[in-house]
Each structure stands twice: as structure tokens, then as C-alpha cells.
Amino acid sequence: MPVIRQLTMPKDANALGTIFGGVILAQIDQAAAIEAHRHHVGRVVTVAMDSIEFKQPVLIGDLVSYFTTTRKVGRTSVTIDVHVWAQRQFAESGDFIPVTDACVTMVAVDEDCKPIPLNRPQKQG
Template identity: 50%
Template sequence: MATQLPEGEQPMLRIIPMPADTNANGTIFGGWVMSHVDLAGSVPAVKRAAGPVVTVAVNSFTFREPVFVGDLVSFYARVCKTGRTSITIDVEVFAQRGRGAGTEVVQVTEAQLTYVAIDENRKPRPLPGAGEINA
């Protein structure tokens, strides 16, 4: 499923997986992708919360295509909803395969995660402007 990178958006994270990141089938281990999705999702969550957040839920996670050693993997994340203390983030992951003129872009994963803003005692705290949608 060839596609293109989201136009006008900057990735929250870009990384090239290495052989140590593979599973028994020789593709990149799903847990590796999941951990990077969580990191990428935390970037806009921390910004929206204006402080620390914790992951409280993985609402959905779909692996569409495998990731291979040497792919340039880009993680795009955006706020899709906020509550009083929570921030829901959509994450899309794309792999760029090949280099130069033969580069193919494939969406490999999409996920939605929920984070909660926390205070210095690790207790939920209200977001600045809490309750605004798409803030």
C-alpha cells in the first residue's frame, strides 16, 4: 500500500531500525514499534499538558505492514481530543523503503493512545484550558 508522508506535518520521531530490533521472522519486532509509538505520542501530549504525562491506555493499535531493517521510520502524532486531565493522541507510522529515486512510502502502523497529565505527586492534574477539543 504505497502512500506519501503527511503533507505539512513534521514527524515527532524518525529512526532507522537495526538488526538487533528484529523478531524471529526477520522483520522489526512489534514491541519496538509500540514503544516508539508511545514515545512519539508523548511529545504532543507533554506539550498540550505543559508538563509531565503518563500513558494510561492504548485505545487502538493496528499493524498494517511489516517494518524492515534499514527502513526510515517516521512517527507522526497529533492531539485528537482532550478532557479535564486526559489527552488522546493519534499516531501514524510510515516506512520509507529504498533510497533515492526508488523510495517507496508505506503506512505501517496506526494507533491511538491516551495520556493523563500528572503533578509532582504523580496524581492527575487538570490540563491548561481543560475540556477544549483539538486544543
């Protein structure tokens, strides 16, 4: 199941009718944070996001889905893969197309933004 699904609106688009890349990046960041909270209750911040290539444009009226998987759990950080798909013209039940993939590293922090150990132990097996 996607952690986020968003129907794109005209306010998110440029003059050509395609969605701003920054809108998708913001959602990738949020999707990674949601996944990170499976490993930590408390504050998490983004320390790194790998280079991103947009394979196909997202258009007004597309339904964009953000899927996450945990790639690596460290001491204070968790690295997450985010996969973004769009359903073209959702209301018309259009095709699903891959939009982009990202790898995001989130760090658990205290109130002073200092790294702290993740507080949800991994389940064995």
C-alpha cells in the first residue's frame, strides 16, 4: 500500500500543465518520514536524498502514489527507498506510469537536533 496518495491540482503545476518537481520532492520527503517513524517515535530529520531523475511528467489530474521500503537501519539513521507512480487522469482510470525513485536517509534527533539512537527495536525473523 502507498504511504501517500495525492491527486494533483492546478496550483501544483507550471504554465505547461506539468507538476513542479519540488511538489513531488516534498511528498517524497514526507513519505520517507512516515516510513522512518516505523523505526523511531519522535523527531526525525532528512540528512540526505540521492539524485533524482524524473522519468515521465506528472500532469494535473494524475493520482500520484508514494511507496516506501526500508533499505537500511543504522544506529541513529534509517535509509528508505521511495518509489513514485502516477495514474494518468485518475478520474478516467488511466495507465499507471513510473515517475521516479529516491533513496532518503532520515536521522532521529533530540530537541537540540543532535542524533539519538532509534528507539524501536527491529523484529527478529
